[in-house]
Amino acid sequence: AGVGFEQAAKKIGVSRRTSDFIKRSDPIADLGSEPEINRVAFDLSEGQPLAADPVQTAKGYCVLRFAGQKEPAMEGFEAERSQIKERLLQQKQLKIWESWMSQLRNSSQIERKKDFSRI
Structure with a gap:
């Protein structure tokens, strides 16, 4: 079998x-604050405790492992509700804008x- 994580980490x-x-x-x-780390971290679970690959960051690479999950406190959610709604709205607006621009590009003839400068 392979070596444990602690032993392998110490070796390198x-x-x-x-x-x-x-x-x-x-x-x-x-x-x-690295979006890719958060994305990978929140995809992990008890059923899939390790990420498929190390995650590259500005500082190098990291290996993520699921250690547990805690239900969020409702009072914390209520305090952040407006920020969450605003962020979701911005994401939807961006998606719609990108879709519209893509449709314009696909239906346009660019010459x-x-x-x-002489025209």
Whole structure:
């Protein structure tokens, strides 16, 4: 069988760090705010405790492991409700805008003139 994580990490000179529970929008201690880390972290579960691949960050790579899940407090949700609604609205608006621009590009005929300054 293979070696354990601690032994393998020690062999290559890296250390294991554990974060506290985080929210989707929170930065992770020592890693900062990296959307890819949060995406991968929140896809993990008891059934899939390890990410398929290490995640590349601005500081290198990290290996993520599911350690547990805690139900969010409702009072915290109520306090952030308007921010969550605003973020979801912005995401929907961006998706609609990108779809509309894509349709315009696909239905348009674009012609490039060699010397546009003489027109």
